[in-house]
Amino acid sequence: MKFQIKRLLSQIFIFFSANLGAIGFKTGFCYPFFYCHACPASTSACPIRAIEKSLYDHSFTWKLFIYPFLIIGFFGVTTGRAVCGWACPIGLLQRGTSKIPRYLKKKIPSIKKIGIWKGEKYLRYMKYITFIGLVVATPFFIRFMFTDICPVGVLTGTLPILFLNPGKFVPNPFFWIAIIFFILFLLLIFLVERGWCRYFCPVGAILAPFNKISYLTVTVNKDDCVHCNVCSDVCPMGINVSEMYRDPECILCGKCINVCPKNIIKFERAKL
Amino acid sequence: MNKTSFFAIQVCLILVFSGALGGVLFFTDVYDDVESKIVEVLCLSCIKLQPKTSKEFTFQTANKKSHPDFVVNTLKNRGPILIQYGEKACAACDNMIDNVIKPYFDLEFEKTKSFETELELENMDFMYIYIYIDDDSTDDERIGSFDIYDKDHITGFPMFTIITIEYDHDGVVKPYYTSLYGEFEQNQDYEKMYETFNELLEFSNELYDRNIVGFN
Numbered sequence: 001m002k003f004q005i006k007r008l009l010s011q012i013f014i015f016f017s018a019n020l021g022a023i024g025f026k027t028g029f030c031y032p033f034f035y036c037h038a039c040p041a042s043t044s045a046c047p048i049r050a051i052e053k054s055l056y057d058h059s060f061t062w063k064l065f066i067y068p069f070l071i072i073g074f075f076g077v078t079t080g081r082a083v084c085g086w087a088c089p090i091g092l093l094q095r096g097t098s099k100i101p102r103y104l105k106k107k108i109p110s111i112k113k114i115g116i117w118k119g120e121k122y123l124r125y126m127k128y129i130t131f132i133g134l135v136v137a138t139p140f141f142i143r144f145m146f147t148d149i150c151p152v153g154v155l156t157g158t159l160p161i162l163f164l165n166p167g168k169f170v171p172n173p174f175f176w177i178a179i180i181f182f183i184l185f186l187l188l189i190f191l192v193e194r195g196w197c198r199y200f201c202p203v204g205a206i207l208a209p210f211n212k213i214s215y216l217t218v219t220v221n222k223d224d225c226v227h228c229n230v231c232s233d234v235c236p237m238g239i240n241v242s243e244m245y246r247d248p249e250c251i252l253c254g255k256c257i258n259v260c261p262k263n264i265i266k267f268e269r270a271k272l
Numbered sequence: 273m274n275k276t277s278f279f280a281i282q283v284c285l286i287l288v289f290s291g292a293l294g295g296v297l298f299f300t301d302v303y304d305d306v307e308s309k310i311v312e313v314l315c316l317s318c319i320k321l322q323p324k325t326s327k328e329f330t331f332q333t334a335n336k337k338s339h340p341d342f343v344v345n346t347l348k349n350r351g352p353i354l355i356q357y358g359e360k361a362c363a364a365c366d367n368m369i370d371n372v373i374k375p376y377f378d379l380e381f382e383k384t385k386s387f388e389t390e391l392e393l394e395n396m397d398f399m400y401i402y403i404y405i406d407d408d409s410t411d412d413e414r415i416g417s418f419d420i421y422d423k424d425h426i427t428g429f430p431m432f433t434i435i436t437i438e439y440d441h442d443g444v445v446k447p448y449y450t451s452l453y454g455e456f457e458q459n460q461d462y463e464k465m466y467e468t469f470n471e472l473l474e475f476s477n478e479l480y481d482r483n484i485v486g487f488n
Contacts, residue, residue, distance in 0.1 A: 021311075028307030037311050038319045045310040049318070049361075053310065053406075056361035059384070061406075063302040070293040077285040145361060147318045158319050168324060168424075172364075173460060175320040215282050270282045 003254055007085065011092040018043055018089055030068040032075045033088035034203040036150070038157030040164055047072060048202055049147055052139040072203065076210025080217060084197055084204055085251030090152055094194050098236060101193045114192055120238075123199050124249065131202035146202060151185035154178050194236045197251065208248035218250055218257065221264035231256035231265060241265065308415075309359065309405055314428035316454040317364035323426045323453040327472060331440050331448055334422040339447045340413050342401075343435055347447060348487065350390065352398045352436040352476035354469070357418050358383065358429055360406040364454050365430040371462040372469070373400075386410040394470065396477045405429075423451040430454060432469075436476035437483045445486040448479065 018031060022041035030047040037045040047068030054064035075083050084091050104111045114120070134146035147153060158178065162169055188195035197204050211217065220231075220242060231241035234255045239247050241256045257265045297303055316322065333339065346353050356373065358365035369383050377391055377400065386409065388401040403414045421433040431453050438448035450472065457464040 026307060026311050028303035028305070028311065030306065038314055042311065045306045049310055050306060053361040057366075059360070061360075063296065063300050064305065066292075067296055067302045067306065070289060070296060074286075074289040074293055077282065077289050139361065143363065143366065145318070145363075147315075147361075148320075148363065153318070154320070158321060161319060161321060169321040170324055170458075172317060172320055172322045172455070174317065174363075178320045213278075213282060213285060215286060270279050 003258055007253060008095075010086045011089070011095065014087040015089045015092055030071050032072045032083050032203075032207075034090050034152050034201055035088070036153045036155075036157040038153060038161065040160055042156075046147075046153075047206075048135055048150070051135055052145045052147055055136060055140045056145070057143050058140060069206065072206050073210065076207050076214060078215050080211040080214030080252060081204065081207045081248070081250060082216065082252035083207060084201075085253035088197075088203075089156075090196060090201070091194070091251070093155075094189050094196060095236075097189050098193045100190050101195075104191065111191060126199045127201055127205040127208070130200050131205040135202050148174055149178050149181045151178070151182040154182040155185075193238070194251075198237060198249065211248045211250055212246050214246075215270045216252065217246055217268055217270075218244070218252055218254070219266055219268045220244055221266075224262055224264045226262060228261060230259045230261065234259050312427065313359070313405075313418075314426065315359065315362045315364075316426075316428040316430070317362060317367075319428075322455065323424060323428065325424050325426070325451070325453050325456065327450055327452065327468070329436075329438070329448050329450045329475075330423060331438070331446050333420045334425060335419045337420050339435075340417045340420065342413060343417065343447060346399050346401075347435065347437055347480075350397075350399050352434065352473065352480045353401060354391075354398055354473065355401045355403060355417070355421070355433040355435070357403050357405065357431040357433070359404070360384070362429050367455060367460070368430050368432075368465075371460075372465050376466040376469075386414065393473065396473050398473055398476065421449060421451050423449070424453070426453050428453055432456075434469075434472045434476055436479045437487045438479050439483060439486070445483045445488075 018035050019039070019041035020043040025043055027044050029044040030050050031044050035046060036042065037049060050064050050068045054061040130146065138144040185196060192198065222242070225242050227242055229242065232239065235241055236253060236255065237249045237251055239249050244250065254267065257267065343353060366383065373379060377393060379400070381387060381402065384404060384407060386402055386404045386407045388399060391398055391400045403410060403418070405415055405418070418431065422431065431451055433449055433451045435447050435449040437445050440446045455465065457468065
Protein backbone atom coordinates (compact mmCIF):
# COMPACT_ATOMS: atom_id res chain seq x y z
CA MET A 1 0.00 0.00 0.00
CA LYS A 2 3.03 2.27 0.20
CA PHE A 3 2.53 2.87 -3.47
CA GLN A 4 -0.95 4.34 -2.93
CA ILE A 5 0.43 6.62 -0.23
CA LYS A 6 2.95 7.91 -2.75
CA ARG A 7 0.08 8.58 -5.15
CA LEU A 8 -1.85 10.39 -2.41
CA LEU A 9 1.19 12.52 -1.61
CA SER A 10 1.57 13.33 -5.30
CA GLN A 11 -2.10 14.39 -5.49
CA ILE A 12 -1.80 16.54 -2.37
CA PHE A 13 1.44 18.12 -3.57
CA ILE A 14 -0.09 18.97 -6.95
CA PHE A 15 -3.24 20.29 -5.28
CA PHE A 16 -1.10 22.79 -3.38
CA SER A 17 0.98 23.56 -6.47
CA ALA A 18 -2.24 24.30 -8.36
CA ASN A 19 -3.15 26.83 -5.67
CA LEU A 20 0.05 28.86 -5.37
CA GLY A 21 -1.92 31.87 -6.58
CA ALA A 22 -2.84 32.22 -2.90
CA ILE A 23 0.70 33.51 -2.32
CA GLY A 24 0.68 35.56 -5.50
CA PHE A 25 2.30 33.02 -7.83
CA LYS A 26 0.41 33.13 -11.12
CA THR A 27 1.68 31.64 -14.37
CA GLY A 28 0.70 31.62 -18.03
CA PHE A 29 0.48 27.82 -18.22
CA CYS A 30 -2.66 25.77 -18.58
CA TYR A 31 -3.24 22.96 -16.11
CA PRO A 32 -2.98 19.53 -17.77
CA PHE A 33 -6.02 18.58 -15.65
CA PHE A 34 -9.39 20.06 -14.75
CA TYR A 35 -9.16 23.00 -12.37
CA CYS A 36 -10.66 26.47 -12.56
CA HIS A 37 -8.51 29.58 -13.00
CA ALA A 38 -11.34 31.55 -11.38
CA CYS A 39 -10.37 29.91 -8.10
CA PRO A 40 -8.94 32.79 -6.04
CA ALA A 41 -5.81 30.70 -5.37
CA SER A 42 -5.29 29.25 -8.85
CA THR A 43 -1.79 29.21 -10.31
CA SER A 44 -2.65 28.58 -13.96
CA ALA A 45 -5.46 28.53 -16.50
CA CYS A 46 -8.13 25.93 -17.12
CA PRO A 47 -7.38 24.30 -20.51
CA ILE A 48 -11.10 24.27 -21.29
CA ARG A 49 -11.35 28.05 -20.93
CA ALA A 50 -8.37 28.51 -23.27
CA ILE A 51 -9.96 26.28 -25.92
CA GLU A 52 -13.35 27.99 -25.58
CA LYS A 53 -11.76 31.40 -25.79
CA SER A 54 -9.81 30.42 -28.91
CA LEU A 55 -12.99 29.35 -30.73
CA TYR A 56 -15.62 31.70 -29.38
CA ASP A 57 -18.17 33.24 -31.74
CA HIS A 58 -16.91 32.01 -35.15
CA SER A 59 -13.32 33.01 -34.41
CA PHE A 60 -10.15 30.97 -34.28
CA THR A 61 -7.03 31.94 -32.35
CA TRP A 62 -4.62 29.14 -33.24
CA LYS A 63 -2.06 29.82 -30.49
CA LEU A 64 -4.64 29.67 -27.76
CA PHE A 65 -6.22 26.59 -29.33
CA ILE A 66 -3.12 24.41 -29.66
CA TYR A 67 -1.45 25.54 -26.43
CA PRO A 68 -3.61 23.46 -24.03
CA PHE A 69 -3.50 20.50 -26.43
CA LEU A 70 0.29 20.64 -26.45
CA ILE A 71 0.50 20.77 -22.66
CA ILE A 72 -2.04 17.96 -22.20
CA GLY A 73 -0.53 16.08 -25.16
CA PHE A 74 2.97 16.23 -23.68
CA PHE A 75 1.75 14.57 -20.48
CA GLY A 76 -0.48 12.28 -22.54
CA VAL A 77 2.27 10.84 -24.74
CA THR A 78 4.60 10.33 -21.81
CA THR A 79 2.28 9.02 -19.08
CA GLY A 80 -1.13 8.59 -20.72
CA ARG A 81 -3.99 9.37 -18.40
CA ALA A 82 -1.82 9.17 -15.28
CA VAL A 83 -2.52 12.89 -14.80
CA CYS A 84 -6.10 11.93 -13.83
CA GLY A 85 -4.92 9.45 -11.23
CA TRP A 86 -1.86 11.21 -9.90
CA ALA A 87 -2.37 14.95 -10.33
CA CYS A 88 -5.94 16.12 -10.86
CA PRO A 89 -7.47 17.81 -7.78
CA ILE A 90 -10.92 16.65 -8.89
CA GLY A 91 -9.47 13.15 -9.01
CA LEU A 92 -8.28 13.68 -5.44
CA LEU A 93 -11.78 14.76 -4.45
CA GLN A 94 -13.25 11.65 -6.05
CA ARG A 95 -10.62 9.54 -4.35
CA GLY A 96 -11.91 10.99 -1.09
CA THR A 97 -15.51 10.17 -1.91
CA SER A 98 -14.80 6.72 -3.41
CA LYS A 99 -15.70 4.77 -0.28
CA ILE A 100 -19.30 5.99 -0.45
CA PRO A 101 -20.18 4.60 -3.91
CA ARG A 102 -18.38 1.37 -2.98
CA TYR A 103 -20.48 1.10 0.18
CA LEU A 104 -23.70 2.00 -1.66
CA LYS A 105 -22.89 -0.54 -4.36
CA LYS A 106 -22.75 -3.27 -1.75
CA LYS A 107 -25.93 -2.17 0.01
CA ILE A 108 -28.19 -1.05 -2.83
CA PRO A 109 -28.61 -3.44 -5.78
CA SER A 110 -29.86 -0.74 -8.16
CA ILE A 111 -26.64 1.24 -7.65
CA LYS A 112 -24.59 -1.90 -8.27
CA LYS A 113 -26.36 -2.16 -11.63
CA ILE A 114 -25.06 1.27 -12.70
CA GLY A 115 -21.54 -0.09 -13.03
CA ILE A 116 -22.47 -3.31 -14.83
CA TRP A 117 -25.31 -1.99 -16.96
CA LYS A 118 -24.90 -2.98 -20.62
CA GLY A 119 -25.09 0.55 -21.91
CA GLU A 120 -22.53 1.83 -19.42
CA LYS A 121 -19.66 1.54 -21.86
CA TYR A 122 -21.53 3.80 -24.28
CA LEU A 123 -22.16 6.33 -21.54
CA ARG A 124 -18.38 6.74 -21.36
CA TYR A 125 -18.51 8.38 -24.79
CA MET A 126 -20.42 11.24 -23.14
CA LYS A 127 -17.12 12.88 -22.23
CA TYR A 128 -16.12 13.07 -25.89
CA ILE A 129 -19.56 14.45 -26.77
CA THR A 130 -19.26 16.96 -23.92
CA PHE A 131 -15.87 18.05 -25.19
CA ILE A 132 -16.77 18.35 -28.87
CA GLY A 133 -20.28 19.66 -28.19
CA LEU A 134 -19.91 22.08 -25.32
CA VAL A 135 -16.24 23.04 -25.45
CA VAL A 136 -15.73 23.24 -29.22
CA ALA A 137 -19.04 23.46 -31.11
CA THR A 138 -21.44 25.53 -29.01
CA PRO A 139 -18.91 28.26 -28.11
CA PHE A 140 -18.05 28.53 -31.81
CA PHE A 141 -21.59 28.53 -33.18
CA ILE A 142 -23.95 29.84 -30.50
CA ARG A 143 -21.66 31.41 -27.87
CA PHE A 144 -22.72 28.94 -25.19
CA MET A 145 -19.76 27.56 -23.27
CA PHE A 146 -19.21 24.59 -21.00
CA THR A 147 -17.79 27.14 -18.55
CA ASP A 148 -21.27 28.65 -18.19
CA ILE A 149 -22.52 25.51 -16.43
CA CYS A 150 -19.26 23.94 -15.30
CA PRO A 151 -19.75 22.15 -11.94
CA VAL A 152 -16.01 22.16 -11.27
CA GLY A 153 -16.05 25.92 -11.86
CA VAL A 154 -18.81 26.23 -9.24
CA LEU A 155 -16.84 24.13 -6.77
CA THR A 156 -13.42 25.70 -7.24
CA GLY A 157 -14.30 29.17 -8.54
CA THR A 158 -17.78 30.44 -7.73
CA LEU A 159 -18.19 29.05 -4.21
CA PRO A 160 -14.71 30.08 -2.95
CA ILE A 161 -15.23 33.60 -4.36
CA LEU A 162 -18.59 33.84 -2.57
CA PHE A 163 -17.08 32.46 0.62
CA LEU A 164 -14.04 34.75 0.60
CA ASN A 165 -16.01 37.88 -0.33
CA PRO A 166 -19.17 37.75 1.74
CA GLY A 167 -21.75 40.27 0.59
CA LYS A 168 -19.64 41.45 -2.35
CA PHE A 169 -21.29 39.32 -5.04
CA VAL A 170 -24.82 38.26 -5.95
CA PRO A 171 -25.78 35.34 -8.22
CA ASN A 172 -26.36 36.05 -11.90
CA PRO A 173 -29.09 34.26 -13.93
CA PHE A 174 -26.78 31.32 -14.77
CA PHE A 175 -25.90 30.72 -11.13
CA TRP A 176 -28.84 28.50 -10.23
CA ILE A 177 -28.54 26.46 -13.43
CA ALA A 178 -24.88 25.89 -12.61
CA ILE A 179 -25.81 24.96 -9.02
CA ILE A 180 -28.19 22.28 -10.39
CA PHE A 181 -25.32 20.85 -12.46
CA PHE A 182 -23.09 21.05 -9.39
CA ILE A 183 -25.62 19.05 -7.33
CA LEU A 184 -25.83 16.48 -10.15
CA PHE A 185 -22.01 16.35 -10.15
CA LEU A 186 -22.01 15.66 -6.40
CA LEU A 187 -24.70 13.01 -6.78
CA LEU A 188 -22.70 11.40 -9.57
CA ILE A 189 -19.45 11.16 -7.64
CA PHE A 190 -21.28 9.84 -4.56
CA LEU A 191 -23.08 7.19 -6.61
CA VAL A 192 -20.42 6.12 -9.10
CA GLU A 193 -16.75 5.86 -8.20
CA ARG A 194 -14.85 8.38 -10.38
CA GLY A 195 -18.18 9.09 -12.12
CA TRP A 196 -16.99 12.47 -13.36
CA CYS A 197 -13.77 11.03 -14.88
CA ARG A 198 -15.64 8.11 -16.43
CA TYR A 199 -18.50 9.95 -18.09
CA PHE A 200 -18.16 13.71 -18.35
CA CYS A 201 -14.67 15.16 -17.85
CA PRO A 202 -13.73 17.02 -21.06
CA VAL A 203 -10.05 17.10 -20.09
CA GLY A 204 -10.22 13.34 -19.59
CA ALA A 205 -11.63 13.15 -23.12
CA ILE A 206 -8.50 14.85 -24.46
CA LEU A 207 -6.17 12.67 -22.38
CA ALA A 208 -7.89 9.29 -22.89
CA PRO A 209 -6.79 8.56 -26.49
CA PHE A 210 -3.16 9.11 -25.48
CA ASN A 211 -3.33 5.87 -23.45
CA LYS A 212 -3.14 4.06 -26.78
CA ILE A 213 0.32 5.39 -27.53
CA SER A 214 1.76 6.58 -24.23
CA TYR A 215 5.31 5.78 -23.20
CA LEU A 216 4.15 4.57 -19.79
CA THR A 217 1.29 2.10 -19.54
CA VAL A 218 -0.18 -0.68 -17.40
CA THR A 219 0.14 -4.16 -18.86
CA VAL A 220 -1.41 -7.48 -17.91
CA ASN A 221 0.25 -10.81 -18.64
CA LYS A 222 -2.90 -12.49 -19.88
CA ASP A 223 -1.27 -15.91 -20.23
CA ASP A 224 -0.67 -16.14 -16.49
CA CYS A 225 -3.95 -14.51 -15.41
CA VAL A 226 -6.22 -16.72 -13.28
CA HIS A 227 -9.20 -14.37 -13.73
CA CYS A 228 -9.77 -13.91 -10.03
CA ASN A 229 -11.08 -10.41 -10.87
CA VAL A 230 -9.60 -8.82 -7.76
CA CYS A 231 -8.03 -6.21 -10.05
CA SER A 232 -11.35 -5.32 -11.68
CA ASP A 233 -13.02 -5.08 -8.27
CA VAL A 234 -10.58 -2.45 -7.05
CA CYS A 235 -10.38 -0.50 -10.31
CA PRO A 236 -11.90 2.95 -9.65
CA MET A 237 -12.64 3.36 -13.36
CA GLY A 238 -14.61 0.13 -13.57
CA ILE A 239 -12.32 -1.46 -16.15
CA ASN A 240 -12.24 -5.19 -16.77
CA VAL A 241 -8.53 -5.20 -16.03
CA SER A 242 -7.76 -8.80 -17.00
CA GLU A 243 -8.91 -8.05 -20.55
CA MET A 244 -7.36 -4.59 -20.70
CA TYR A 245 -4.85 -3.49 -23.30
CA ARG A 246 -3.97 0.22 -23.33
CA ASP A 247 -7.50 1.04 -22.20
CA PRO A 248 -8.37 4.75 -22.69
CA GLU A 249 -10.12 4.70 -19.33
CA CYS A 250 -7.08 3.57 -17.32
CA ILE A 251 -5.81 6.36 -15.05
CA LEU A 252 -2.65 4.42 -14.07
CA CYS A 253 -3.54 4.57 -10.39
CA GLY A 254 -1.84 1.21 -9.87
CA LYS A 255 -4.49 -0.23 -7.55
CA CYS A 256 -4.76 -3.34 -9.73
CA ILE A 257 -0.97 -3.76 -9.57
CA ASN A 258 -1.06 -3.64 -5.77
CA VAL A 259 -3.75 -6.31 -5.40
CA CYS A 260 -2.85 -8.79 -8.12
CA PRO A 261 -2.05 -12.08 -6.31
CA LYS A 262 0.07 -13.32 -9.21
CA ASN A 263 1.98 -10.05 -9.74
CA ILE A 264 1.24 -10.13 -13.46
CA ILE A 265 0.01 -6.52 -13.75
CA LYS A 266 2.80 -4.03 -14.14
CA PHE A 267 3.67 -0.49 -15.07
CA GLU A 268 5.61 -0.80 -18.27
CA ARG A 269 7.74 1.66 -20.18
CA ALA A 270 8.03 1.42 -23.90
CA LYS A 271 11.26 -0.23 -24.93
CA LEU A 272 12.93 -1.64 -27.99
CA MET B 273 2.90 -3.11 -35.64
CA ASN B 274 6.15 -4.43 -34.25
CA LYS B 275 7.72 -3.24 -31.02
CA THR B 276 10.47 -1.23 -32.71
CA SER B 277 8.22 0.89 -34.90
CA PHE B 278 5.80 1.47 -32.00
CA PHE B 279 8.69 2.63 -29.85
CA ALA B 280 9.89 4.89 -32.67
CA ILE B 281 6.42 6.43 -32.95
CA GLN B 282 6.32 7.05 -29.19
CA VAL B 283 9.72 8.72 -29.18
CA CYS B 284 8.75 10.84 -32.20
CA LEU B 285 5.51 11.91 -30.53
CA ILE B 286 7.29 12.89 -27.33
CA LEU B 287 9.78 14.92 -29.38
CA VAL B 288 7.03 16.51 -31.46
CA PHE B 289 4.92 17.51 -28.44
CA SER B 290 7.83 18.78 -26.36
CA GLY B 291 9.35 20.59 -29.36
CA ALA B 292 6.06 22.17 -30.39
CA LEU B 293 5.28 23.20 -26.82
CA GLY B 294 8.73 24.71 -26.41
CA GLY B 295 8.37 26.48 -29.76
CA VAL B 296 4.97 27.93 -28.91
CA LEU B 297 6.26 29.12 -25.55
CA PHE B 298 9.46 30.55 -26.96
CA PHE B 299 8.32 32.10 -30.23
CA THR B 300 4.79 33.31 -29.46
CA ASP B 301 3.23 35.47 -26.76
CA VAL B 302 0.73 32.81 -25.73
CA TYR B 303 2.22 32.44 -22.22
CA ASP B 304 1.74 36.17 -21.52
CA ASP B 305 -1.71 36.11 -23.11
CA VAL B 306 -2.88 33.24 -20.94
CA GLU B 307 -1.42 34.85 -17.83
CA SER B 308 -2.80 38.34 -18.38
CA LYS B 309 -6.04 37.51 -20.20
CA ILE B 310 -7.18 34.32 -18.45
CA VAL B 311 -5.38 33.67 -15.17
CA GLU B 312 -5.21 37.21 -13.78
CA VAL B 313 -8.70 38.33 -14.77
CA LEU B 314 -12.21 37.06 -14.24
CA CYS B 315 -15.01 36.68 -16.73
CA LEU B 316 -17.88 37.69 -14.45
CA SER B 317 -20.57 35.82 -16.38
CA CYS B 318 -18.37 32.70 -16.38
CA ILE B 319 -18.21 32.67 -12.57
CA LYS B 320 -21.97 33.10 -12.51
CA LEU B 321 -21.72 36.05 -10.14
CA GLN B 322 -22.41 39.73 -10.18
CA PRO B 323 -20.36 42.14 -8.05
CA LYS B 324 -22.35 44.44 -5.78
CA THR B 325 -20.43 47.61 -6.49
CA SER B 326 -20.99 51.17 -5.47
CA LYS B 327 -21.43 54.03 -7.90
CA GLU B 328 -19.36 56.33 -5.69
CA PHE B 329 -16.78 58.46 -7.49
CA THR B 330 -13.22 58.59 -6.22
CA PHE B 331 -9.88 60.32 -6.90
CA GLN B 332 -7.83 57.34 -5.73
CA THR B 333 -6.73 55.03 -8.53
CA ALA B 334 -7.06 51.32 -7.76
CA ASN B 335 -3.36 50.50 -8.02
CA LYS B 336 -2.14 53.94 -6.87
CA LYS B 337 -0.65 54.64 -10.33
CA SER B 338 -1.31 57.94 -12.05
CA HIS B 339 -4.04 58.34 -14.64
CA PRO B 340 -2.91 57.29 -18.13
CA ASP B 341 -2.06 59.95 -20.71
CA PHE B 342 -4.91 59.05 -23.04
CA VAL B 343 -7.39 59.74 -20.23
CA VAL B 344 -5.77 63.00 -19.16
CA ASN B 345 -5.56 64.22 -22.78
CA THR B 346 -9.17 63.33 -23.46
CA LEU B 347 -10.30 65.10 -20.31
CA LYS B 348 -8.31 68.20 -21.27
CA ASN B 349 -9.44 68.38 -24.86
CA ARG B 350 -12.79 66.70 -25.21
CA GLY B 351 -14.92 65.89 -22.16
CA PRO B 352 -15.96 63.21 -19.70
CA ILE B 353 -15.17 59.62 -20.62
CA LEU B 354 -17.00 56.32 -20.54
CA ILE B 355 -14.59 53.39 -20.93
CA GLN B 356 -15.90 49.90 -21.54
CA TYR B 357 -13.46 47.07 -20.91
CA GLY B 358 -14.33 43.77 -22.59
CA GLU B 359 -12.82 40.43 -23.47
CA LYS B 360 -13.46 37.48 -25.72
CA ALA B 361 -15.75 34.63 -24.60
CA CYS B 362 -17.55 36.76 -22.02
CA ALA B 363 -21.33 36.55 -22.22
CA ALA B 364 -21.88 39.60 -20.01
CA CYS B 365 -19.59 41.70 -22.25
CA ASP B 366 -21.63 40.69 -25.30
CA ASN B 367 -24.95 41.24 -23.52
CA MET B 368 -23.99 44.74 -22.45
CA ILE B 369 -22.92 45.69 -25.97
CA ASP B 370 -25.98 44.17 -27.64
CA ASN B 371 -28.57 45.33 -25.11
CA VAL B 372 -27.27 48.64 -23.76
CA ILE B 373 -24.38 50.21 -25.64
CA LYS B 374 -25.54 49.63 -29.19
CA PRO B 375 -29.28 50.32 -28.85
CA TYR B 376 -29.23 53.15 -26.30
CA PHE B 377 -26.08 54.91 -27.48
CA ASP B 378 -27.04 54.33 -31.10
CA LEU B 379 -23.67 52.84 -31.96
CA GLU B 380 -22.65 50.22 -34.50
CA PHE B 381 -19.25 48.63 -34.14
CA GLU B 382 -17.23 45.43 -34.33
CA LYS B 383 -16.93 44.15 -30.76
CA THR B 384 -13.53 42.52 -31.34
CA LYS B 385 -11.81 45.83 -32.12
CA SER B 386 -10.91 48.56 -29.67
CA PHE B 387 -11.98 52.05 -30.72
CA GLU B 388 -13.10 55.42 -29.42
CA THR B 389 -15.75 57.85 -30.53
CA GLU B 390 -17.39 61.06 -29.39
CA LEU B 391 -21.02 60.64 -28.41
CA GLU B 392 -23.89 62.99 -27.75
CA LEU B 393 -26.60 61.69 -25.54
CA GLU B 394 -29.56 63.80 -24.40
CA ASN B 395 -27.48 66.98 -24.80
CA MET B 396 -24.47 65.50 -23.03
CA ASP B 397 -21.17 65.15 -24.83
CA PHE B 398 -18.77 62.45 -23.78
CA MET B 399 -16.08 60.20 -25.15
CA TYR B 400 -16.86 56.50 -25.45
CA ILE B 401 -13.70 54.36 -25.38
CA TYR B 402 -14.00 50.64 -25.99
CA ILE B 403 -11.00 48.58 -24.83
CA TYR B 404 -11.07 44.96 -25.97
CA ILE B 405 -8.15 43.19 -24.28
CA ASP B 406 -8.04 40.39 -26.85
CA ASP B 407 -7.51 42.82 -29.72
CA ASP B 408 -3.75 42.64 -30.37
CA SER B 409 -3.73 46.18 -31.76
CA THR B 410 -4.89 47.68 -28.44
CA ASP B 411 -1.94 49.51 -26.93
CA ASP B 412 -0.54 48.50 -23.56
CA GLU B 413 -1.36 51.84 -21.94
CA ARG B 414 -5.07 51.25 -22.58
CA ILE B 415 -4.98 47.63 -21.43
CA GLY B 416 -2.99 48.69 -18.34
CA SER B 417 -5.65 51.26 -17.49
CA PHE B 418 -7.92 48.36 -16.45
CA ASP B 419 -5.88 47.88 -13.27
CA ILE B 420 -5.82 51.63 -12.64
CA TYR B 421 -9.63 51.90 -12.65
CA ASP B 422 -10.49 48.53 -11.06
CA LYS B 423 -11.89 50.46 -8.12
CA ASP B 424 -13.29 47.51 -6.13
CA HIS B 425 -10.44 45.12 -7.05
CA ILE B 426 -12.77 42.71 -8.80
CA THR B 427 -10.48 42.17 -11.85
CA GLY B 428 -13.58 41.14 -13.75
CA PHE B 429 -15.04 41.79 -17.18
CA PRO B 430 -16.99 43.67 -18.35
CA MET B 431 -16.04 46.82 -16.48
CA PHE B 432 -17.36 50.33 -17.18
CA THR B 433 -15.44 53.36 -16.00
CA ILE B 434 -16.82 56.88 -16.05
CA ILE B 435 -14.22 59.62 -15.62
CA THR B 436 -14.70 63.33 -15.12
CA ILE B 437 -12.88 66.09 -13.21
CA GLU B 438 -13.44 67.53 -9.75
CA TYR B 439 -11.65 69.61 -7.09
CA ASP B 440 -9.95 67.35 -4.56
CA HIS B 441 -9.43 68.18 -0.87
CA ASP B 442 -6.32 70.20 -1.71
CA GLY B 443 -8.25 72.40 -4.11
CA VAL B 444 -6.67 70.89 -7.22
CA VAL B 445 -8.82 69.73 -10.14
CA LYS B 446 -8.11 66.05 -10.76
CA PRO B 447 -9.64 63.11 -12.65
CA TYR B 448 -12.56 61.72 -10.68
CA TYR B 449 -13.99 58.34 -11.60
CA THR B 450 -16.22 55.42 -10.78
CA SER B 451 -16.33 51.86 -12.13
CA LEU B 452 -19.27 49.50 -12.57
CA TYR B 453 -18.91 45.79 -13.14
CA GLY B 454 -20.76 43.13 -15.13
CA GLU B 455 -24.46 43.53 -15.78
CA PHE B 456 -24.67 45.81 -12.82
CA GLU B 457 -28.42 45.99 -12.22
CA GLN B 458 -30.51 43.09 -10.94
CA ASN B 459 -32.35 40.71 -13.30
CA GLN B 460 -30.62 41.95 -16.44
CA ASP B 461 -32.72 45.12 -16.39
CA TYR B 462 -31.01 46.81 -19.34
CA GLU B 463 -33.24 49.87 -19.29
CA LYS B 464 -32.24 50.50 -15.70
CA MET B 465 -28.59 50.05 -16.65
CA TYR B 466 -29.00 52.70 -19.31
CA GLU B 467 -30.66 55.00 -16.77
CA THR B 468 -27.72 54.46 -14.42
CA PHE B 469 -25.29 55.35 -17.21
CA ASN B 470 -27.37 58.38 -18.03
CA GLU B 471 -27.46 59.55 -14.43
CA LEU B 472 -23.69 59.09 -13.98
CA LEU B 473 -22.87 60.74 -17.29
CA GLU B 474 -25.14 63.69 -16.44
CA PHE B 475 -23.33 64.10 -13.13
CA SER B 476 -19.97 63.82 -14.93
CA ASN B 477 -20.96 66.47 -17.45
CA GLU B 478 -22.03 68.87 -14.73
CA LEU B 479 -18.72 68.44 -12.90
CA TYR B 480 -16.77 68.72 -16.11
CA ASP B 481 -18.43 71.95 -17.21
CA ARG B 482 -18.01 73.42 -13.74
CA ASN B 483 -14.33 72.47 -13.33
CA ILE B 484 -12.72 72.49 -16.77
CA VAL B 485 -11.37 76.00 -16.31
CA GLY B 486 -9.21 74.84 -13.40
CA PHE B 487 -7.95 71.65 -15.06
CA ASN B 488 -4.38 71.89 -16.38
